[in-house]
Amino acid sequence: GAGVSQSPSNKVTEKGKDVELRCDPISGHTALYWYRQSLGQGLEFLIYFQGNSAPDKSGLPSDRFSAERTGGSVSTLTIQRTQQEDSAVYLCASSLLGGVGEPQHFGDGTRLSIL
């Protein structure tokens, strides 16, 4: 499809395990965002990638969280030593150039549950 693709759609894991979440942005979009949305809450910014520029990591909640974007396309968000408070829906979005006024196109998210 032409939209933002995220995988897996659901992930259940035990506390202490590492998880990797994947995002495939819209083809040609140079900007990519990761957000976290807890149940019934708003979106919490995590990290932003734009082209080959250094990412804006200002939203990552702890050093257990990291993200990569290889080849300017696919991105992976890694959470190490997961905790129960990491349970949330992780949303990825992309936009064409990352400009201030550009709409962000969201994927369906990965629902992460930490047991």
Place this chain on the structure above:
Amino acid sequence: GQQVMQIPQYQHVQEGEDFTTYCNSSTTLSNIQWYKQRPGGHPVFLIQLVKSGEVKKQKRLTFQFGEAKKNSSLHITATQTTDVGTYFCAVRNTGGFKTIFGAGTRLFVKA
């Protein structure tokens, strides 16, 4: 850091009634965006406002940007059950790339 307050947190209306959600910032905004998230879905971009005092309409939805560019509203006239969902405003952090979303207003519409 940049913050945006969105009210109300939720609202229940009877189908056909009007609905308004408000976003307020303590600082002047360069622009503001509005998104809608259906239950179980992902946020979908609705509109962007840039100019002071700007008003834009999309069918039954009216979006306004305050004269001082510190507040914005989304008004839905004669709600329908298809309007159900959470409406978020979003602003870009001053000088950066971080996007700040309001907490959202969840709209319930009773048929």
